[in-house]
Amino acid sequence: MHYGYEIGIEKLGNWLPLLLPILILQLILISVALWDLLKRELSNEYKWLWIAIIVFVSIFGPILYFTVGRRRR
């Protein structure tokens, strides 16, 4: 159930071109992080953990992976 305010489809159409760059940036980060993660030799458990972090923790997921996750061999 929605409450409060609803966005009309036509409004979303107005927003989209402005939001698109954000989506693209996010997608680039996620795909590069995933690509790097998958090509490395790590345990599956470790990989699944990081896949979840990269995909679901908004923009910080990939950043966390790049700063912390890549250090482990």
Place this chain on the structure above:
Amino acid sequence: MDHLFVLLKKEWLEARRSYKLLWFPVVFMFLGIIQPLSSYYLPQILQIAGGLPEGIEITLPKFTAEDVLASTLTNQFDQLGLIIIVIGMMGIVVSEKNNGMLAFILTRNTRLGEYLLSKWIGQAAIVAGSVAIGFLMAIFYTSYLFKAVSLARVAAGLGVYYIWCLFILTFALMLGALLSRSSAVAVLSIFVLILLKATTPLGAGFQILNPAYLTNHAVNIMISGNALPHLLTTVTITLFLNVLFMFLSKYYLKRKELPSM
């Protein structure tokens, strides 16, 4: 100075291979977009988030284009941006110090000064590029959603702001030389830098000496086109502190017995 060039090439390669060259600018682009977008759509966002009851009217302040750019610095770059810079820099000296690579490099013909300088220049370039491209996004969005801004003013403000960025970077680099855990570097850097920032609203004479106050200078230049008093003094002091930090790092590392492989 041949060594410096060799070391810089290595920094560049490392930034590429570790994807820093990708995620650093992207984060700042993100931050640059968020502020104009959220300022423009603030009424709608408030309504979605709060679900304002019928009949209640709120008047929101009208933002000028300059206001929006200025708050990109204060609300985005100086908060999340600052933390990102520190996180990106926390390991730059610590990791090579701990794994013995620094000691090893020094058994070659390399001097500690060259090594630290290569770290500093390399990271300063990445920060410069990222802040610039991030702010460029902010300018695009602001010009589109609000109105065009004076590029000269914005550039001057950004230049002043960059000196504060260099301070953030140099401070984190020094802590990297002094401490041996990157998490400690990050926590202590963020703590001290946020503390410096937190004192800026207090005003008072101390701000002449406070590198964090450079953001206020930058904002003022962007909004009014005029510099606040004592700008040059603060800039000089900040640059001096940067040089001092570099010397302290070098002095400390020179005297310390570095871990080796």
Place this chain on the structure above:
Amino acid sequence: MNILQVSHLQKNYGDHEVIKNIDFQIDYGECVALLGPNGAGKTTIIKMLLDITKPTGGQILFEGECHDQKRQFIGYLPQHPTFYSWMTGKELLVFMGGLSNIDKESLEQRINEILDLVGLSNAENKQIGTYSGGMKQRLGIAQALIHQPKLLIMDEPVSALDPIGRRDMLELLKFIKQKSTILFSTHILHDAEELCDKILILNQGKLLVNGYINQVINQNQQPVFIIQAPRVNEWAPQLVNEDIVESIVQTGSIAKVHVKNIEQGRTWLLDNIYRLKLPIQKFELVQESLEEIFLRMVK
């Protein structure tokens, strides 16, 4: 002039003396092994030679000069060469070569030569993170030799390798030593014997032996009588005599008896064998091997 001259070298950590007043020298073309059990101070000496650790006292001279001017004449292979895992083997050599002032034109050719020498030509464009232990060690040798140093210093170059990697490395070092002066540390006597002309035996920070291998054997060898008879445990303790016997080592059904004087020892031992009515299967006079000398010294 010798390539390396170490005099009165000392290192203390607090009150703990790690290196106690050591002197030695290395001449051009020599291959010298720094031999000692773990913790003897081998790595500390090497780190002082490379100026990673500052000596508490004493002097280190390379061709008569102190370290600062001579860095590019030394090649160094650390004990655990963990270079940047994100670099390729070739990139590492370009980096290290650049730091050692090799100009660009000759570097490319030099890298190809050296990769060929250590057998890494096929892996030059793979990231170091994917290398095996033996490959990392060989890359370590390559980077140590890239600037054609006059003196190659290696810290335990073969100790951590598996038997095959170790054999490859020994063969490689044999080849390298034809052209270079080498100092390397090891705790395995066999490696020292196989490669080197000269050994330095170090124990608890003291230099016990310094010389050519055959000299060391001649000077330190003690005569040993081997007595083989059943139930060693019962009779061996009865052969202790402070005036004549230095020590007795029991291994299996054999007792190795070090004596102070061969003639005296022989007579005394034969008398006792007769007195105890030992059913001996063997009574033999042998010379100590280098290994036995080494083990006796570091005990």
